[in-house]
Amino acid sequence: MSAIRRLLEGWHRLECMVAVVCFSFIAGILLLDVIGREFVGPLLRLLGFEPGATGIFASQKLSVFALVIGSFAGIGIATATGSHLVPRVGYALFPDSWGPALDRIADLLTGAFLVGVAWYGFKFVLSSKGTDLRAPVLDWSVWPFQLAIPLGFLSAAGRYFFYAASPALKPKPPEFLE
Amino acid sequence: MKALGILGYVLGSLALRQPLLVILMGATACMHMFWGRGNLEDIIEDMWVGLDKEVILSIPLFILCGNVMTRGSIAERLIGIISALTRQLPGGLAVATIVTCAVFGAISGSSIVTMLAIGTVMYPALRKAGYDNRFSLGAIMSAGTLGIIIPPSIPMIIYGLVTETSVIDLFAAGFGPGLLITTVLSAYAMWFNRRMPTQAFEWRSFAAAFRRGIWALMMPVILLGGIYSGYFTATEAAAVALAYALLVEIFVHKELAARDFYNVVLETSKLGGSLFPLLAVALSLNIMLTEHRVPQALVTVMQDYISSPVMFMLLVNLLLLVVGCLMTTGEAILVLGPLLAPLAAAYGYDKVVFGIIMILNLEIGFLTPPVGLNLIVAMSAFKQPFGLLCRAAVPFIFLMLACLAIVVWQPGIAMYLVNGKF
Numbered sequence: 001m002s003a004i005r006r007l008l009e010g011w012h013r014l015e016c017m018v019a020v021v022c023f024s025f026i027a028g029i030l031l032l033d034v035i036g037r038e039f040v041g042p043l044l045r046l047l048g049f050e051p052g053a054t055g056i057f058a059s060q061k062l063s064v065f066a067l068v069i070g071s072f073a074g075i076g077i078a079t080a081t082g083s084h085l086v087p088r089v090g091y092a093l094f095p096d097s098w099g100p101a102l103d104r105i106a107d108l109l110t111g112a113f114l115v116g117v118a119w120y121g122f123k124f125v126l127s128s129k130g131t132d133l134r135a136p137v138l139d140w141s142v143w144p145f146q147l148a149i150p151l152g153f154l155s156a157a158g159r160y161f162f163y164a165a166s167p168a169l170k171p172k173p174p175e176f177l178e
Numbered sequence: 179m180k181a182l183g184i185l186g187y188v189l190g191s192l193a194l195r196q197p198l199l200v201i202l203m204g205a206t207a208c209m210h211m212f213w214g215r216g217n218l219e220d221i222i223e224d225m226w227v228g229l230d231k232e233v234i235l236s237i238p239l240f241i242l243c244g245n246v247m248t249r250g251s252i253a254e255r256l257i258g259i260i261s262a263l264t265r266q267l268p269g270g271l272a273v274a275t276i277v278t279c280a281v282f283g284a285i286s287g288s289s290i291v292t293m294l295a296i297g298t299v300m301y302p303a304l305r306k307a308g309y310d311n312r313f314s315l316g317a318i319m320s321a322g323t324l325g326i327i328i329p330p331s332i333p334m335i336i337y338g339l340v341t342e343t344s345v346i347d348l349f350a351a352g353f354g355p356g357l358l359i360t361t362v363l364s365a366y367a368m369w370f371n372r373r374m375p376t377q378a379f380e381w382r383s384f385a386a387a388f389r390r391g392i393w394a395l396m397m398p399v400i401l402l403g404g405i406y407s408g409y410f411t412a413t414e415a416a417a418v419a420l421a422y423a424l425l426v427e428i429f430v431h432k433e434l435a436a437r438d439f440y441n442v443v444l445e446t447s448k449l450g451g452s453l454f455p456l457l458a459v460a461l462s463l464n465i466m467l468t469e470h471r472v473p474q475a476l477v478t479v480m481q482d483y484i485s486s487p488v489m490f491m492l493l494v495n496l497l498l499l500v501v502g503c504l505m506t507t508g509e510a511i512l513v514l515g516p517l518l519a520p521l522a523a524a525y526g527y528d529k530v531v532f533g534i535i536m537i538l539n540l541e542i543g544f545l546t547p548p549v550g551l552n553l554i555v556a557m558s559a560f561k562q563p564f565g566l567l568c569r570a571a572v573p574f575i576f577l578m579l580a581c582l583a584i585v586v587w588q589p590g591i592a593m594y595l596v597n598g599k600f
C-alpha cells in the first residue's frame with residue numbers, strides 16, 4: 001500500500017510541477033507582453049526611437065498552449081485533491097450506509113469513462129498529427145500540445161481506479177470548491 | 179425519446195455521484211450520437227477550440243492575483259482605512275465590514291475569498307466591539323458575496339465565455355448592482371446598530387491608516403481604471419494587476435517569499451484543473467447546441483407557453499434561486515447560461531443585463547442551504563452551528579432579493595456604465 005501511495009504522491013508532485021511551470025509561464029509572458037507594448041514601446045517612441053513591435057511575439061497563442069497543458073495536468077491535481085465539482089443533489093437518494101460502496105462504484109465508473117475519453121483524445125491527436133495541423137501565427141505542429149488532453153484524462157482515470165480499489169487512498173474533498 | 183434518454187443519463191449519473199465533468203461530457207457524447215455524426219473525437223476538438231480564446235487567459239491571472247493578495251495583509255490594510263472613515267457612523271464597524279468587502283471585491287473575483295479575507299479579521303473585531311453575533315455573521319457572509327458581482331468576477335468571465343457576451347461589458351454592468359447592494363446592506367447595518375456608540379472622526383488615525391494602506395487601495399483603481407478607460411483588455415488588466423500585486427507584496431509589504439509564490443500558483447492550478455476542463459466541455463456542448471439550433475427550438479417552445487417577458491423573468495428568477503440552493507455558481511452558469519441567455523434575448527432582455535441578473539440570483543445562492551458555500555465555509559471559519567448561520571443570513575437574503583428586484587425592474591442600474599443610459 002505504501003508503495004502505491006508513494007507512486008501516487010510522486011505522480012502528484014510531477015503534475016503539480018508541470019502546472020506550476022505552465023501557470024507561471026502564462027503570468028510571465030503575458031506580463032512581459034503588456035509591459036513591452038504599453039510601457040516600453042511608448043517610452044522608446046517618446047525618446048525618439050522607432051522600436052517596432054515591443055510586445056512578445058505570439059504571447060497569447062503560447063499562453064493558450066500553456067493553459068491547455070496546465071489545465072489538463074490540473075485534472076490529475078484536482079482528482080488527487082478531491083477538488084472536482086461533484087453535484088450533491090443525488091446523494092440523498094440512497095441510505096448513508098450505502099455511501100462507501102456507492103463511492104467505489106462511482107470511482108470505477110468515472111475511471112472507465114475517462115479511459116474512453118482518453119481513447120477518443122488519442123484518436124483526435126493522431127488525426128491532427130496525420131493532417132499536420134499547425135498553429136496560426138507560430139506555424140508549429142499542434143499535436144504535441146494537444147497530447148496533454150488525453151494524458152490528463154488518462155492520469156485522472158488511473159487515479160480513480162486506484163481509489164476504487166483502495167478507498168483509503170482517496171483524498172477528502174475540500175470544504176468548499178469555489 | 180432521445181431527449182428522455184439524455185435526461186435519464188444525467189439523473190443516473192447524479193445518483194451515481196459522478197463529477198460534473200463526466201456528466202457534461204456524457205451528455206455531449208449522447209447528443210453527438212443521437213443528433214450529430216456520432217464522431218466522438220469532435221468533442222475533444224471542440225474542447226481544444228473552446229480553450230483557444232484570449233479572454234480565458236484572464237481567469238488564471240485573476241485567480242493568481244486574488245491568491246497573492248489574500249496571502250498578505252491587503253485586507254487588513256483596507257479595513258484600517260475604511261474603519262477610520264466609518265467610525266462616526268452608527269454601526270460604523272459593521273459598515274466598514276461591508277464596504278471593505280465591496281472594495282476587496284474589486285480586487286478578488288470570488289465570494290469565499292472575499293468573505294474569508296475580511297471576515298477572519300472583522301468577525302472577532304465586531305464581537306469585541308459588542309455587535310450582535312447573528313448580525314455580525316450575516317453581515318460578513320452576505321457582504322462576502324459582493325466578490326462575484328463587483329468586477330473583476332470569475333463567474334462573469336465564465337458567463338461571457340459560454341454565452342459569447344463581452345466580459346468588459348459584464349464588468350461594467352456589475353458595478354451598479356454591486357454598489358446598490360453595498361448601500362442597502364450598509365444602511366441596514368446602520369439601522370440595526372443605531373444604538374451602538376459612535377466615535378468621532380480623527381484625521382490623524384485616518385492619515386496613518388491611509389499611508390499604511392495606500393498601496394492596497396491603488397489596486398482596484400489600477401485594475402478597474404485600466405479596464406473601464408479602455409486602456410487594457412480584461413486579460414491585460416489581470417496581468418497588470420498580478421504584477422502590481424507581486425510588486426507590492428514582495429517589495430512594499432514584504433509578505434511574499436518564493437515558497438509562498440509556489441503555493442499560490444499551486445492553489446491556482448488546483449482550481450484551474452477542476453475549472454478549465456469543465457469549461458472546455460461546456461464550450462464543446464455549447465457548440466453542439468448552437469449547431470443543432472437547440473436554443474432557438476427552446477425559444478419557440480417557451481414562447482408558445484409564455485408570451486409575457488415579465489412572466490418569463492419571474493419564472494427564470496425563481497428557477498435560478500432554486501438552482502442557487504442546489505448548485506454552485508460555476509456549475510449553474512456552465513449548464514444554464516448557454517440555454518437561458520438566448521431565451522432571455524428572445525424576450526427582449528440584453529444578454530449583459532441577463533448575465534448580471536443570473537449572477538445576482540446565484541449570489542443569493544451562496545447564502546441558502548444546502549449548497550450555500552458561504553454558509554458552509556463560515557461554519558468552519560467562524561466555528562458556528564449551521565442552523566445559526568442560516569438564520570443569520572435570512573434578513574440579508576431578503577435585502578439582496580429586494581436589490582435583485584430593483585435591478586430587474588430598472589436594468590439601467592446595471593447598464594448605465596455600459597451604454598450611458600438609465
